[in-house]
Amino acid sequence: MTNEKPCGYVAIVGRPNVGKSTLLNHLLGQKISITSRKPQTTRHRLLGIKTTENYQIVYVDTPGLHQDHHNAMNRYLNRTARSSLEGVNVILWLVEAPHFTPEDAYVLTTLSPLQTPTILVVNKVDKFTDKNLLLPYIQEVGSKREFKNIHPISALKDQNFTELEMSLVQLLPLGTLFYPEDQLTDRNERFLTAEFIREKLIRHLGAELPYRITVQIDSFQDAEKLISISATIWVERPGQKAIVIGKDGAMLKAVGQEARQDLEKLLGKHIFLQLWVKIKKGWSDDERALQQLGYFEGNR
Ligand SMILES: Nc1nc2c(ncn2[C@@H]2O[C@H](COP(=O)(O)OP(=O)(O)O)[C@@H](O)[C@H]2O)c(=O)[nH]1
Ligand SMILES: [Mg+2]
CATH class of the missing domain: 3.40.50.300 (P-loop containing nucleotide triphosphate hydrolases)
Structure with missing residues (x-):
């Protein structure tokens, strides 16, 4: 057998x-x-x-x-x-x-x-x-x-x-099994968090901007009942930063709320999510900048 x-x-x-x-x-x-x-x-x-x-x-x-x-x-x-x-x-x-x-x-x-x-x-x-x-x-x-x-x-x-x-x-x-039977993905929670935030940005923003955006998780603290997460959204120009933040911060708030709801479903805990928006010029067309932000294999 x-x-x-x-x-x-x-x-x-x-x-x-x-x-x-x-x-x-x-x-x-x-x-x-x-x-x-x-x-x-x-x-x-x-x-x-x-x-x-x-x-x-x-x-x-x-x-x-x-x-x-x-x-x-x-x-x-x-x-x-x-x-x-x-x-x-x-x-x-x-x-x-x-x-x-x-x-x-x-x-x-x-x-x-x-x-x-x-x-x-x-x-x-x-x-x-x-x-x-x-x-x-x-x-x-x-x-x-x-x-x-x-x-x-x-x-x-x-x-x-x-x-x-x-x-x-x-x-x-x-x-025989490659992965334990309860494992769902090879990616860790930080990675999935950054991706969920990026998804909400893509869905809320106009046609071009989302391609210019990436998300980096600065801290991820997992306590018994609450996960506290702080993340930076990188854009290329001040104008883009203003769009991502929205009028009186409304856009950023909506993105944060929706990402939080998805994360709570995935991780089964309450989430406290803080988002920051910062500027890094020309990142999406610069291989080195991509590499710094983790866009190369091995980033798992
Ligand atoms: N009507 C319909 N829409 C779908 C179906 N599968 C995916 N979509 C939509 O197609 C779009 C692209 O889906 P996505 O999974 O991101 O495509 P990917 O780029 O191939 O990964 C999304 O808006 C989906 O909701 C389907 O079976 N029926
Ligand atoms: Mg896809």
């Missing part, structure tokens, strides 16, 4: 905004990865670990692959997304009907040298009342690479997850 069961790594890949992080959170039943309508939301590789009696799947959430590599941030995101593909057992490739975009084609090119078994996931099918309209799309994309399976799903509405996970598990080797 051994206690070997299907255990393995599954990379979730796809163009920005197709629903990768949403899928990870919903498969786990707990939010660990931040999501928004804007590209560049996910900046780091993040593991989401799902352990049941019968299997352990280690999902790898990745930044979307960005076609435009003109700035340091996009180059970093692409490097992270590509290296996340190394050594995984299965690739889940997310697309969204009805269009196969140039960004999707770019992902396909990145996958083409890889022999890794791939499952095609057609996400956001909740947007289609007439599911027959999906068929031509599934046929079109389904012929672009060899797929072990094709699953139409809704990440947001938890639709068709059982079928998806069943076909995943069949592709995993038998082995």
Whole structure:
């Protein structure tokens, strides 16, 4: 008798905004990865670990692959997304009907040298009342690479997850658990805190600004019933600082309140959160500044 069961790594890949992080959170039943309508939301590789009696799947959430590599941030995101593909057992490739975009084609090119078994996931099918309209799309994309399976799903509405996970598990080797059964992610609480704050900023601020923002945790004190956190939001210019703070501090207050609520759900304790806004010129396009703020692998 051994206690070997299907255990393995599954990379979730796809163009920005197709629903990768949403899928990870919903498969786990707990939010660990931040999501928004804007590209560049996910900046780091993040593991989401799902352990049941019968299997352990280690999902790898990745930044979307960005076609435009003109700035340091996009180059970093692409490097992270590509290296996340190394050594995984299965690739889940997310697309969204009805269009196969140039960004999707770019992902396909990145996958083409890889022999890794791939499952095609057609996400956001909740947007289609007439599911027959999906068929031509599934046929079109389904012929672009060899797929072990094709699953139409809704990440947001938890639709068709059982079928998806069943076909995943069949592709995993038998082995012993990689992580303890109660572990949900490889990232620590400080990291998740910074990400949750960044998510609220992305959701509240206009189209361009969020790309110029990063969050650093200055202190994280975990007492019996209360966690006290102090964090700095880095922006590039005084004008941006004013926007982040908002009229009479209203914006910063809303961001803080929403981040606190998410953190209380995740960490199961009361949270006291203090936010500061500071200026650091040109950080997002300067590899050295990125490195100082922890945007390189090894930052885990
Ligand atoms: N209608 C619908 N929207 C979704 C679904 N999955 C994700 N979204 C939305 O798509 C946007 C991008 O999601 P996100 O997970 O951040 O995409 P990522 O960039 O691929 O990680 C968010 O606004 C999500 O709420 C889905 O199944 N149905
Ligand atoms: Mg994401």
